Amino acid sequence: MGLIVQKYGGSSVADAEGLKRVAARIVATKKAGNQVVVVVSAMGDTTDELIDLANQVTPFPNGRELDMLLTAGERISMALLAMAISNLGHEARSFTGSQAGVLTTSAHGKARIIDVKPSRISEAISEGAIAIVAGFQGINQDTKDVTTLGRGGSDTTAVALAAALEADVCEIYTDVDGVYSADPRVVPTARKLKTVTYEEMLELAASGAKVLHLRCVEYARRYDMPIHVRSSFSNQEGTWVVKDHPEGDSGANMEQAIIAGIAHDKSEAKVTIVGVPDRTGVAARIFQTIADADINIDMIVQNVSAAATGLTDISFTLPKSEGAETTALLKGIQGEVGFASLQYDDQIGKLSLVGAGMRSHPGVTATFFACLSEAGINIEMISTSEIRISVICRVEDLEKGVKAAHSAFDLDAEGEAVIYGGSGR
Numbered sequence: 001m002g003l004i005v006q007k008y009g010g011s012s013v014a015d016a017e018g019l020k021r022v023a024a025r026i027v028a029t030k031k032a033g034n035q036v037v038v039v040v041s042a043m044g045d046t047t048d049e050l051i052d053l054a055n056q057v058t059p060f061p062n063g064r065e066l067d068m069l070l071t072a073g074e075r076i077s078m079a080l081l082a083m084a085i086s087n088l089g090h091e092a093r094s095f096t097g098s099q100a101g102v103l104t105t106s107a108h109g110k111a112r113i114i115d116v117k118p119s120r121i122s123e124a125i126s127e128g129a130i131a132i133v134a135g136f137q138g139i140n141q142d143t144k145d146v147t148t149l150g151r152g153g154s155d156t157t158a159v160a161l162a163a164a165l166e167a168d169v170c171e172i173y174t175d176v177d178g179v180y181s182a183d184p185r186v187v188p189t190a191r192k193l194k195t196v197t198y199e200e201m202l203e204l205a206a207s208g209a210k211v212l213h214l215r216c217v218e219y220a221r222r223y224d225m226p227i228h229v230r231s232s233f234s235n236q237e238g239t240w241v242v243k244d245h246p247e248g249d250s251g252a253n254m255e256q257a258i259i260a261g262i263a264h265d266k267s268e269a270k271v272t273i274v275g276v277p278d279r280t281g282v283a284a285r286i287f288q289t290i291a292d293a294d295i296n297i298d299m300i301v302q303n304v305s306a307a308a309t310g311l312t313d314i315s316f317t318l319p320k321s322e323g324a325e326t327t328a329l330l331k332g333i334q335g336e337v338g339f340a341s342l343q344y345d346d347q348i349g350k351l352s353l354v355g356a357g358m359r360s361h362p363g364v365t366a367t368f369f370a371c372l373s374e375a376g377i378n379i380e381m382i383s384t385s386e387i388r389i390s391v392i393c394r395v396e397d398l399e400k401g402v403k404a405a406h407s408a409f410d411l412d413a414e415g416e417a418v419i420y421g422g423s424g425r
Contacts (some may be wrong), residue, residue, distance in 0.1 A: 001222050002033070002035070002169075003035045003036075003037070003125070003163055003165060003166070003167045003168055004027055004029060004035070004036055004037070004166045004168060004169055004171060004174060005037045005038075005039065005158055005159075005162035005165065005167045005170045005171070005172070006026065006029065006036065006037070006039070006158075006171045006398045007038070007039040007040070007041075007135065007154055007155060007157075007158035007171065007172045007173060007356045008022050008037050008039075008040050008041065008081075008173045008232055008367070009010070009041050009154065009172075009173065009174050009175070009232075010041045010042055010043060010044050010045065010046070010047070011041050011174070011175040012039065012174070012175065012232035012233075013040060013044075013080075013081065013155075014043055014044035014277070015043070015044070015075050016080075016104065018232075019043075019080050019081055019084045020084050021086075021090045021232070021233075022081060022140055022173075022232060023081060023084035023085045023087070023088055024088065025173075025232065026038055026085060026130060027085060027088045027089075027130075029092050030090060030423055031129055032194075035125045036130045036131075037121060037125060037130075037131045037132065037133065037161060037162075037167070037392045038081070038131065038132045038133065039133045039135040039154055039157050039161060039403045040071025040074060040077045040078050040081055040132060040133070040134065040135060040154070041073075041074060041077065041135050041136065041154040042070075042074050042076070042077055042136070043076065043080075046076070046077075047073050047136075047206055048310065049326040050069050050070055050072065051070070052074060053067075053156050053193075054066055054069055055366040057281075057385075058237075060085060062261065063108030064145055066108065066109065067108045067109065067137075067145070067146050067147055067148045067384075069072075070137075070148050071096070071097070071134065071137045071146055071148060072135075072136055072138070073136075074096075074097075074134035074136055074137060074154070074388075075094075075096060075134055075135075078094040078095070078096075078132045078134045079094050081094070081132050082094040085130055085132075085319075088128060089169050091128065091129040091130065092129060092130040092131075092132055093124045093129050093130070093131055093132065094132040094133075094425040095120060095121065095124075095131060095133050095134070096133075096146075096194075097135070097136070097138040097139065097157065098135050098136065098137075098138060098139035098146060098288025099120055099135035100118055100120065100121055100131075100133045100134075100145040100161065101106065101116055101117035101118045101119060101120065101121070101164075102114075102137070102138035102139065102157060102160065102415075103115045103117065103138060103139060103140070103141045104139065104149065104160075105117070105140065105143060105147070105148045106140045106141055106142065106143055106145070106147065107147070108145075108147055108148070108150075109150060109295065110149070110150040110294075111138060111140070111147035111148065111149055111150075112149070112162050112215070113138060113149065113156060113157075113219075114141070115141075115144075115163035116160050116161060116163070116266075117164070118161060118165055119166050121161070121165065122165065124208060124292060127365065130230040133156025133157065133161060133326065135153060135155075135157040135158065136148055136153035136155075136157060136275075137149065137153070137344060138156045138294040139182075146356075147297045148365075149391055150218060151213065152213025152214070152215065153213070154210055155172060155213040155215075155216035155260075156213060156215045156216045156219060158170050158172065158216070158400065159220045159223075159225055159227065160219055161404065162225050162257060163219065163222075163223035163225050164221075166255075167225070168234065169225075169226050169227075169228055170220070170225055170226070170228070171228045171230070171293055172212065172216075172227055172228070172229045172230075173230060173231065173232035173234060173419035174211060174230075174231060174232070175178055175231065175232070175233060176211065176418070177230065177231045177234060177236050177238055177418060178192045178193065178211075178213070178229050178230060178236075178238035178259065179192070179204070179209075179211050179230075179241070179261070179262070180192055180193065180194050180228050180262045180263060181193065181203070181239075181379045181406065181411040181413075182213075182254070182262040182263075182264075182406050182411065183209070183210075183257070183261060183263075183264065183401055183402070184416075186264070186399050186402050186403070187402060187403055187406050187412075189406075189412040189413050189414075189415075189416060190406070190411070190412075191411055191412070191415070192219065192238075192239065192262065193239050193260060194239065194240070195239065195240045195241075195242055195245050195246060196239055196242075196261070197241075197242065197243065197244060197245060197260075197291065198221035198241060198242070198243060199221075199222060199355060199356060199387060200260045200261070200355065200356055200387065201217045201222065201395050202214065202217050202218065202353055203263075203352070203354040203385065203387055204261050204263045204352075204354050205217050205262070205263075205326055205389065207263035207264075207265060207350065207354065207390060208263045208264050208265025208266075208267070208350060208352070209261065209263040209350035210321050212227070212229060212241070213375050213413070217334065219242065221411075224243060226242050226399055227240070227241040227242075227329035227410040228240055228343040229241065229394065231418075235416075245356075246372030258355050258358060258361045258364060258409060259353050259354065259355040259357065259358070259364075259409045259411060260354050260355040260356065260357075260413055261353055261354050261355070261411075262351070262352065262353055262354070262406055262409075262411070263352045263354060264349060264350065264351050264352070264398050264399070264401075264402050264407055265349065265350040265352075266299060266395055266398060267319055267320055267321075267351075268317045268318065268319060268320060268345075268348060268350055269317065269318060269319070269323045269344065269345060269346035269348065270315070270316070270317050270345045270346075270348050270374050270380075270381070270392065271316055271317075271318065271323070271326060271330070271342065271343070271344055271345075271412065272313055272315040272317055272328065272342070272343040272344075272345070273313065273314045273315075273330065273342060274313050274339065274340045274342070274343060275309075275311045275313070275339050275341065276311060276312050276314050276337065276338075276339045277310065277311060277337070277338050277339070278305035278310050278311060278312045279310075282337055283302070285333065285334070285337055285347070286314070286330070286337060287332070289329050289332075289333055290318075290326055290329060290330075293324055293325060293329055295318060295319075295322045295325065296318065296319065296322075296345070297316050297317070297318050298317040298318060298350075298383075299316060299317045299381050299390065299392065300314070300316040301315045301316070301381050302314045302315075302419070303384075309378075311340070316382065317348070317381070317392065317393055321347050322345060323344060324408070327344055330342055335342075337405065339363030339399050347394065347395045347396075348380065348392050348393070348394065348395055349392070349393055349394065349395040349397065349401075349403045350390055350391070350392055350398075351391050351392075351393060351398060351402060351405065352388055352389065352390040353388065353389045353390075353405060353409070354372075354387060354388045355387060356387050358386070358387050358388075358389075359387065364389065364413065365384075365389060367408055367409065368389055368391075368405060368408070370408075371404045371405055371407070371408035372401055372404060372405070374404070375388045375397075375400055375401060376398065377393050377394075377397045377400065377401050377404070378393060378394070378397075379391045379392070379393060380392045380393060380394075
């Protein structure tokens with residue numbers, strides 16, 4: 001008997017019919033002789049609707065109360081799914097994140113999982129029941145307050161539970177058939193990958209690919225938990241996220257594909273600090289101020305200082321949602337640091353190439369920049385890792401750049417990808 005953890009996103013349980021279809025799939029997995037634990041997201045766009053409702057009540061909703069509100073979405077879907085499974089003749093028990101033993105930090109809206117103590121889940125499945133767990137949420141062990149894990153938190157809940165229960169696999173169900181070489185909504189001819197490594201998936205997720213959340217992949221890599229990304233709308237095999245490609249398989253049916261995929265991200269903004277004194281400790285003071293506010297920074301570029309003035313410019317990218325707070329923090333230390341001014345730009349896009357094959361293939365950067373040049377796209381910032389190249393361009397050029405790069409690296413498939421839902425999750 002295997003132990004399978006399944007996660008279903010909002011598009012898979014968007015309505016009563018979706019819940020019934022998911023219930024039938026879960027029961028079929030149970031009938032096949034497996035123990036089943038299910039993590040479920042809120043129905044459809046429920047979370048967005050609850051956030052809008054809170055903002056109508058107050059422009060600055062309290063973090064603790066907002067978490068109490070938002071966790072209601074998953075509680076609704078978990079209870080309805082348990083009812084649908086019971087209607088098919090199988091016992092199902094639903095659990096909130098706190099009941100499932102998901103312990104988190106205290107940061108409301110973006111808590112991180114510290115530990116999972118799934119004794120009630122283990123008890124339920126040992127007694128033959130199907131356990132349904134509300135994703136995206138947990139409880140802080142010190143304050144006992146309910147917390148939410150931020151966007152993609154249900155993915156992280158599923159992998160963390162799978163690791164704690166020592167499951168055989170964590171299946172992430174979405175509205176596409178797997179992980180593609182690019183977003184199939186932008187590139188209809190994107191190719192489905194058979195396998196992708198944790199390393200490649202981490203870079204793709206960090207670069208804007210929405211099919212899996214970054215923290216979920218980090219968790220899977222840490223515990224070597226295989227993830228099977230597949231569609232809840234079909235029975236096709238999806239994409240396996242694993243430690244290494246199986247021998248002879250590159251994830252794209254060719255000898256070690258140079259590029260595993262192309263990701264893009266419209267959610268970042270760029271801050272430029274103009275006229276920064278080029279002396280020891282200044283950059284440290286700037287970035288420590290931002291780090292103390294728990295704000296994540298992505299790409300950083302510092303210009304060579306002008307010999308005549310001893311001043312330089314520092315540019316960095318960060319989530320748009322953190323833009324207002326960051327600029328306010330920087331203005332607060334302007335007198336101390338002595339920079340001239342701040343510039344804020346939220347009309348940028350990030351385009352990234354990812355692939356372990358880059359290590360052994362020279363010329364990837366030249367091909368990438370040439371295809372962007374031919375498409376008339378200007379590059380504003382560049383960042384690289386051993387298996388990734390990222391650039392910043394104008395947001396209106398982003399999708400054009402994705403298509404150009406996809407064609408330049410021969411990633412197009414013969415047919416078109418099928419999108420069953422609409423949200424990409």
